[in-house]
Amino acid sequence: MRLPGGTFSTGYNQELAIIRTRLQWVLLIAFLLLMVGLPLYAGPYLLRIVCGIGITAVAVLGLNILIGYCGQISLGHAAFVATGAYASAILTTKLGVSFWLALPCAGICAALTGIIFGLPALRIKGLHLALTTLAAHYIIMYAISHATNITGGTAGIQATRPNFFGISLEPLKSYYYVILAITIIMTFFSRNFLRTKIGRSFVAIRDNDKAAEIMGINLASYKILAFALGCFYAGIAGSLWAHYAEVIDPDHFLLTHSIWYVGMLIVGGMGSNAGVFFGVIFLRLIEVMATEIGPILANLPLLSVGVAASFAQFIFGLIIILFLVYEPRGLAHRWEVFKTSYRMWPFPY
Amino acid sequence: MVLFTQSFATGLMIGGIYAILALGFVVIYKSCKIFNFAQGELLLVGAYVSWACVVQLHLPIWAGILIMLLFAVALGFGIERFPLRPMIGQPPLAIIMVTLGLAILLRSLIIAVWGGVRHPYPEIFPLQPVTIGAITLSQQHIWSFMSCIAFLIMFAIFFRFTNIGLLLRAVAEDHILAKSTGVNVRRFIGLSWAISATVASAGGIFLGSINGVSPALADFGLKAIAAALVGGLESALGAVLGGLLIGVVEILSTTYIGQGVGEVAAFFVLVLALFIRPYGLFGLVKIERV
Numbered sequence: 001m002r003l004p005g006g007t008f009s010t011g012y013n014q015e016l017a018i019i020r021t022r023l024q025w026v027l028l029i030a031f032l033l034l035m036v037g038l039p040l041y042a043g044p045y046l047l048r049i050v051c052g053i054g055i056t057a058v059a060v061l062g063l064n065i066l067i068g069y070c071g072q073i074s075l076g077h078a079a080f081v082a083t084g085a086y087a088s089a090i091l092t093t094k095l096g097v098s099f100w101l102a103l104p105c106a107g108i109c110a111a112l113t114g115i116i117f118g119l120p121a122l123r124i125k126g127l128h129l130a131l132t133t134l135a136a137h138y139i140i141m142y143a144i145s146h147a148t149n150i151t152g153g154t155a156g157i158q159a160t161r162p163n164f165f166g167i168s169l170e171p172l173k174s175y176y177y178v179i180l181a182i183t184i185i186m187t188f189f190s191r192n193f194l195r196t197k198i199g200r201s202f203v204a205i206r207d208n209d210k211a212a213e214i215m216g217i218n219l220a221s222y223k224i225l226a227f228a229l230g231c232f233y234a235g236i237a238g239s240l241w242a243h244y245a246e247v248i249d250p251d252h253f254l255l256t257h258s259i260w261y262v263g264m265l266i267v268g269g270m271g272s273n274a275g276v277f278f279g280v281i282f283l284r285l286i287e288v289m290a291t292e293i294g295p296i297l298a299n300l301p302l303l304s305v306g307v308a309a310s311f312a313q314f315i316f317g318l319i320i321i322l323f324l325v326y327e328p329r330g331l332a333h334r335w336e337v338f339k340t341s342y343r344m345w346p347f348p349y
Numbered sequence: 350m351v352l353f354t355q356s357f358a359t360g361l362m363i364g365g366i367y368a369i370l371a372l373g374f375v376v377i378y379k380s381c382k383i384f385n386f387a388q389g390e391l392l393l394v395g396a397y398v399s400w401a402c403v404v405q406l407h408l409p410i411w412a413g414i415l416i417m418l419l420f421a422v423a424l425g426f427g428i429e430r431f432p433l434r435p436m437i438g439q440p441p442l443a444i445i446m447v448t449l450g451l452a453i454l455l456r457s458l459i460i461a462v463w464g465g466v467r468h469p470y471p472e473i474f475p476l477q478p479v480t481i482g483a484i485t486l487s488q489q490h491i492w493s494f495m496s497c498i499a500f501l502i503m504f505a506i507f508f509r510f511t512n513i514g515l516l517l518r519a520v521a522e523d524h525i526l527a528k529s530t531g532v533n534v535r536r537f538i539g540l541s542w543a544i545s546a547t548v549a550s551a552g553g554i555f556l557g558s559i560n561g562v563s564p565a566l567a568d569f570g571l572k573a574i575a576a577a578l579v580g581g582l583e584s585a586l587g588a589v590l591g592g593l594l595i596g597v598v599e600i601l602s603t604t605y606i607g608q609g610v611g612e613v614a615a616f617f618v619l620v621l622a623l624f625i626r627p628y629g630l631f632g633l634v635k636i637e638r639v
Contacts, residue, residue, distance in 0.1 A: 073442050075449075120620075124627050126441035127384050131578060132623050134571075135616035142613040259449050266446055297461075306464035310457035317454030321432045324447050328439075 004343055018191060035180055039173040049288060051176055054183040055240045057280045060264050061190045061273070062233025067262070068271035069199060070226035071206030072121050073130040076137035077261045080231040082253035084110040084238025086144055086151050089159035089248060094150075099162030099243060103182075106239035107232040113140065114231025121223045125209075137255055145250040156249030159242040179240055186233060191273050193229075202226055203271075256313070263320045269330025278331040286319065287312045355484045356604040357597060362490035364596020365497035370552045370573035371580065371588035372504065373545040378582045379521035380541035381437050386448040387428075388549050389570015390455035395421055395550020396470075396557035396566055397459055403471050410473050414554065421550040425543030433542070434535070452567070460564055467563035474558055493555035500551060501589060508585070517541060572599070575619035581632025590630065594618070 009015045063077050087109035091102040117136040144151050161170045169175045193199045201222050204212040213219050242248050268279020294311035377385050398420050402413035436444050474492040478485050508514040519527040520537040528534050576595040580587025595615050603611030
């Protein structure tokens with residue numbers, strides 16, 4: 001990690017710390033205060049956008065562990081989010097389990113599903129693995145939409161907002177704090193996770209799996225672990241989403257959503273936690289803007305009313321292609337370049 | 350038994366269309382090692398362009414098909430130039446996401462121009478069903494199947510016995526070797542994309558005449574992935590057999606298990622194939638094992 005000029009480590013504690021300078025502490029605390037105070041000054045529209053960003057960020061953090069750290073391509077992430085969402089909704093609505101127990105259970109359910117569909121990763125990789133997860137997406141979603149007596153099929157299933165020691169979190173302003181807290185916890189875990197033995201093994205497998213195996217990393221168990229962890233995040237995001245949307249149906253988890261998740265990771269920059277947030281925020285804001293502009297475009301000649309719905313997809317496809325061709329390392333890399341240059345200023349190097 | 354033969358025959362007819370779509374995957378994969386997820390959207394473009402020419406511009410059907418073929422060739426050369434040429438030799442995730450991005454782009458453009466509703470296709474094939482022995486087949490199916498088979502035979506002859514076909518095979522074999530013997534590799538990769546786009550849009554006409562024109566047609570492209578993979582990504586013969594297999598499995602599972610199963614049957618076959626024989630029936634055993 002590059003540090004601002006004049007920052008030196010004088011002990012192991014400092015070497016290990018994530019936040020090093022006073023300015024970083026000030027910025028972090030100011031940002032957290034801003035987020036905690038958000039429901040006081042933000043309207044419901046902005047609050048919904050921020051909630052959406054938080055939930056998506058948890059899902060994409062999981063995908064970052066899987067693709068960005070361990071290099072295992074998954075095109076079926078939305079189906080694992082769906083597994084978590086349905087597990088949580090079924091546990092709370094049909095079995096009467098508390099949300100606070102259903103949340104980790106949803107994560108574990110998704111992790112187990114992830115392990116099953118991650119098993120082919122032991123034999124194949126790259127394109128063939130991507131195709132397996134693509135097939136997994138269709139198979140999981142088929143199972144969910146046809147197990148009508150458990151999942152409610154296409155009609156969907158209800159999931160109520162939770163209570164917290166007797167305080168109802170029914171209004172979005174209160175449920176927002178659940179999303180915020182869990183997003184922060186998951187981000188913290190993901191940030192630290194990279195520095196553990198497991199995290200370093202994942203990176204070794206991503207960079208060269210044969211070399212990793214020679215160094216004594218058990219490929220099979222670590223790949224399975226990557227699927228389990230990535231899908232655990234997906235399950236947590238799914239549970240948050242289910243209680244946020246209050247009614248879920250299979251149309252909330254399409255293949256398009258999986259592609260958006262991977263797209264967010266690419267736009268943000270793979271293998272970087274900051275990149276996950278850059279990508280999610282950037283693409284969500286683009287989507288919000290596109291849904292505002294789309295209906296206006298429908299008046300243009302040659303275009304039909306369909307443009308209102310498809311404009312966001314159009315912009316998304318364009319952005320992904322442009323990023324992959326011109327900046328495959330994503331916004332996180334741009335941010336690093338920018339940081340280095342302003343720290344050096346006015347010296348050239 | 351009649352039910353079985355009936356479903357089997359119908360499946361074979363649908364399989365012909367899958368075969369031609371899978372051939373599109375194979376032609377591109379062989380020439381530049383790019384797996385094109387946008388194949389279904391190329392099909393969609395073909396179906397919509399020919400539909401718009403015939404229904405909206407009131408052109409005769411042969412003119413519509415001609416314009417569609419020219420459009421497909423232009424589109425194939427165009428997407429090869431950007432964004433796919435810079436992708437040759439990139440890591441798999443980048444290639445997968447570029448073609449998926451292209452798929453989303455093309456599909457959203459089509460929805461933006463023509464809307465998301467289903468339109469009936471003009472009747473280019475007679476509607477009267479034909480009875481052969483105990484089984485009844487619609488003429489649309491038979492004509493599509495026949496045209497697909499004709500297409501496949503044409504391609505076999507083209508690749509085997511013509512000069513351009515020989516050069517295309519040389520490019521598919523090895524870029525550097527082909528280049529050192531004076532082949533313009535770039536132009537022939539462009540040509541493979543044009544061929545692939547043309548086959549896909551021809552498939553679009555057949556599927557459009559059977560199911561009507563709607564953005565959902567692009568899902569057939571995803572199912573054809575299974576066909577290409579079961580056959581082996583490097584083998585044209587494998588693509589044809591894989592396509593027929595997927596068609597038969599789809600219709601048989603719809604008949605004997607239930608309506609919804611047909612939709613995912615192709616993906617079950619895909620997972621099974623990847624577990625047992627990841628390189629496909631006739632593919633090269635070059636896949637990296639870990």
